[in-house]
Amino acid sequence: MGNGILTDRSDNVATVISDITKGEIISIKTELGAKEIEAREAVPYGHKVALIHIAKGGEVVKYGIVIGYATRDIEQGEWVHTHNTAEAYVASVAT
């Protein structure tokens, strides 16, 4: 059992299933075997961690779906949340 979960093979973030401390190794089970990354900062239970470098403006993908866009460069092992990710939803209705 790892401490990170991947919901789709195309995801570039994983959900951690325990409180992660800075420097801790996060182990994620993938189809290609376990992937291990080092947490660059603390990541709370249920939150997301970047599996790869995500450039500013790049897609944040979870469940195989673009859930947001990076508002600045996000490094592998960084916590991914509202401080570095913007809403992906654009309302289809005129405002």
Added chain:
Amino acid sequence: MRKPKINSGVETGPQLDAAKFMGYRRPDGTVGVRNYVAIISTVGCANEITLDISSRVIGTIPITHKQGCPGVAWDLDMTMRTLVGLGRNPNIAAVLLVGLGCESVDRERVKEQIAKSGKPVELISAQETGGGIKTTALGVEIAAQMVQAASEISREEFGASQLIVGAKCGSSDATSGISANRAVGNFADIVVNEGGAFVFGELADILGNEQNLANRAIRPEVGQALIDAISNYLKRGMSLGFNLVGAGVTTGNKKGGITTVVEKSSGAVVKAGTTPLKGVITYGDAVTGGGLHILTGSARGAELLTGEAAAGCQIGIWTTGRGALQGHPLMPVIKVTGNIDTWNRLRPNMDFNASGIIAGTDTVEEVGKRLFEEVLKVASGKLTRAEILHYDRFMDIDGFAHVV
């Protein structure tokens, strides 16, 4: 990105294990998993009589709500269609409608529409009968006869293609999207491939995934119906001064790790599995045939489950992270949690443990298959915790009447 299967979901897929359950045959060909006599208020102000009658007669369920009068035409029409759908639900053997007498909703028409299903229907009204006491007495007598007749109906064997299952997620947490909802999505694929129907709703929890779902529609107009429903939903909010996009992610959601509306809805819509979208149904209307369906309307449990019951669902599945307790009078509601802590602490109210997905001891497919087996058991008579503990009386019909 998730690719839909080739199987249209409309025709019966391969019968993997020839899954069967024991249900009740109704005159219109539908199959119930429970055998209740429904005491149905045609208007909210008859609720007291409905509850009195139902409390006196074993085998009955009270259908109460706040709708029926007064109301705008749109509301009254939806209330009427919903009452008809509830009366026609296959879990119901016979119906006693209880009115006040002066309500706006057309109770005679409700009776006629339910009677078309071939099941016994009676209508009583307090103002005609002479008040609450006499109406309760009359209703108890009628209901007792209906229950005795219904008790002679026996369970028979049916294929899983007869199943119509509704889903809801509520009191979600970080575990919901990565465990319980994924298990339900896998279950949805199984039931649809068996030829059954799967219904989910909650426009608030679809926001941001409407295009992905519309792309899975069997026909462009089905997808467009969903896009229109979302658009109307957002417009309704704006007409009242609310931005429903901004409201989507709560403080609690953010604390729990949900960053955007799309992330929230993505965790919710995994319940829909991977089969094509067969239909988008308006609240109050019925599902016809198998396949994946979306019910438009409220995300609130009391209203959503009623809409699913009116659509013909025999069973509800409710995924929860923190622990939602409520069921519904008309359907057994299976409580599924993927949070091991909630499973242990709220065990008396929970039915199904999906936490093995997070622990790494079970795959999503294993848990989905086990959930399918559990649904067949419940369909055959196994009681859910909400039924056993009688946490199943809270319900309502969707509508705008409260702002009239």
